């Protein structure tokens with residue numbers, strides 16, 4: 001899917017929505033004068049490769065005055081947050097991310113948006129998940145987390161993420 005950067009507003013703050021594949025074809029527009037709270041919605045990012053990662057890091061480095069808040073981060077992006085040093089810009093916050101579940105009963109994968117500070121709590125240097133299984137699938141279903149919990153949420157415990165209070 002072709003890469004696109006859309007701009008909008010959320011609660012009187014700038015909202016940047018990234019769409020598609022972040023790869024060698026992706027062109028990031030110059031947005032160097034940003035300051036204050038900026039929200040970056042990633043739900044429509046379909047993939048990111050190593051060249052895209054470099055472009056991503058350079059782009060966000062060019063907006064040091066922006067307080068970046070990442071929302072709706074898909075699994076492809078969460079993986080990079082965990083693996084790539086410096087992928088999350090300094091001082092940025094991840095507000096919400098997709099959490100993959102699998103329900104054997106329905107034979108279905110479901111990506112559920114969890115919010116840091118709501119379903120994802122950081123307590124005593126550990127990530128605690130607080131959610132109602134019934135809200136993920138049907139009655140009598142036992143949807144299981146489809147990722148390794150200690151690995152998937154590890155980036156939230158690194159210094160980059162200021163406390164999600």
Ligand SMILES: [Zn+2]
Nearest residue numbers: 103106137141
């Ligand atoms: Zn189910």
